[in-house]
Amino acid sequence: MNVTNINETSNNFQDEKLSLYYIVSMLFVLSSIVLTTLIGNFLVITAILTTKSLKTVTNSFILSLAVADTLVAIFVLPLSIYMVIFNKWIFGDLICHLWISCDVGLCTASILNLCCISLDRYFAITRPLKYSRQRSPKLAKIMIAFVWIFSFAITCPPILGWKDPFRKENECTLHLRLSYRIYSSLGSFYLPCIIMIFVYIRIFKVIHNREKYLKNSNNFSFFNKEKRKKKLNNSDDKNTEKIVQNIFKKIRHNSNSNTNEFNKKESTISLLNFKSKNSLTKITSENNLVGEKLAGEAASPHKGSSLGSFKTQENVKRLKNGNQEQMRLIKESKAAKTLAIVVGGFIVSWFPFFIMYVLEAILPLGTISKAWVDWITWLGYVNSAINPFIYAFCSKQFRMAFYRISLGSLKTSSQTSSIKYVNNFLASNNTNNNLYVNKQNQSNGYFSNSNQSFPMLVGNYYHQKNRNGRNSENF
Incomplete structure (x- = not known):
């Protein structure tokens, strides 16, 4: 028992x-x-x-x-x-x-x-x-x-x-x-x-379609920085030299060599340089076509310059619009990812409860x-x-x-304590500092009031020193 x-x-x-x-x-x-x-x-x-x-x-x-x-x-x-x-x-x-x-x-x-x-x-x-x-x-x-x-x-x-x-x-x-x-x-x-x-499904589809459109668009490779950097790194000066040689051959074949043609060639080369810097990927794949077009356009310098100006404005406009589209796509993708996390957390948290919430009323107690x-x-x-x-x-x-x-509160308290420390330090050392500054001012010919506080004396000292420095610079 x-x-x-x-x-x-x-x-x-x-x-x-x-x-x-x-x-x-x-x-x-x-x-x-x-x-x-x-x-x-x-x-x-x-x-x-x-x-x-x-x-x-x-x-x-x-x-x-x-x-x-x-x-x-x-x-x-x-x-x-x-x-x-x-x-x-x-x-x-x-x-x-x-x-x-x-x-x-x-x-x-x-x-x-x-x-x-x-x-x-x-x-x-x-x-x-x-x-x-x-x-x-x-x-x-x-x-x-x-x-x-x-x-x-x-x-x-x-x-x-x-x-x-x-x-x-x-x-x-x-x-x-x-x-x-x-x-x-x-x-x-x-x-x-x-x-x-x-x-969320609709947002995902819209963003996916926009991204697909931009990738398939000719403008996408123009304003996509990552792709442009990769292609520029893989290209070398040999491609540019070959293009220049093709252009000169076309120009020599279709026109006489004189001073005007030389100037026309220079404008052609400058236009080529502009294009090679801004759209090298297109020039590399279509160098012969570019050479033929530029050789035909070289006969009119005004036409060539107006073409370069027009294409410059067009490229700048395309670059601006492309960057705006890219930035908007990045923001939308980020918003979609945030929304996906929010929706995912919501479903994981509440879905089991509301399944149980209904079943509990159907099943026996x-x-x-x-x-x-x-x-x-x-x-x-x-x-x-x-x-x-x-x-x-x-x-x-x-x-x-x-x-x-x-x-915020930590910084505020630390700043307050620092100010108090500085004030106490200045107050405790005010007498000694006044004596030191007075001696320093007297030895340098400065006038100071012994009743002035240490910060004011230091300010007067450096103010007078700066004035003397400016006067010496004027001489």
Whole structure:
């Protein structure tokens, strides 16, 4: 009998020890997620509000997203930690309804803000001219207002009377009625997810088609720096010499050798040099044709010079347009990559939860264990923590703003302490410095007031020295 009691006591002690380890470890992990969410989204909000270059229409959606994620970390996650650890509800029905409403509403707002960001990128890339005229802070405010109104409209039915018949005492779980779960999951996840996937596929196709068009275009090799550098490095002076020899042969064959022809040849060579510097790849492949054209045009110097001027303007115009297209393509590709990371993080975080969210209402109660429900739910919450890191890794402006905000207070405190140190140093050494400067000024014939402070004396000393130097230069 005593042995049995000892074994039971030992087992209870082991269970309590494991339970304590579980509580401490879960508290540490989940609190770290909450803290990361708060700090990251606080940096995003502060960066947008304090950095002029970040106050754009697109970033207004990011600001709304960061506000939603911050509110999730404040009003939803702490009570969720309590439910994970203690697995019971002691705060009453009113707090339970408010907590569930905040959970559903704020997470929906976060997801719909991501959808607005995707739509904004989609219209900016696929319809740049039309959307640039319609895009405005007012339109962004209307879209953001719709996001928040629609988000809390999804949470209203349970509050207005769509009660959950399956809820037990000392429990606070999401609404288990299947009709409500289908309604809320469609508005909160499935429709936004379909829109975001469709938008990303369209953006990818548009960028791919533009890149393909530029590669197939004759202008692409002209303004593509990487290809131009590679081709210039592989070319040598022998190609240019051969072209010059072909041109001279054509000129000697079609005209008499005199002084005028010599001048015409010089203009031809200068035109060749211009072309060899700016479009050597074309000349290398078509040297005979270029030689024949230039030899025929050499008979008229005015015609040759006007041709060179026209082609110069044309090449400059093509270069400018090509560079603009290339820069726009680079920006669009970067935006598409950022959007892909955002959409990917969103799907990975929330897709398992909303699958479980519907299945839990279809399957018998208890089929899905509470541990799985907790882990999958927190996987969705993690999406609120990773969004700031996505912007930091993908946007140099956000990185610089985060760096400035993080080190701003440290720099301010260090500058204040440095100023205090300098002031104290000057005050403590004021008497000795005055005596030294007075002696120095007297030995050099300068007049100084003994009542002047050390900084003023030093300033007077160097001012007088500079004046003497300028006078000596005048002599």
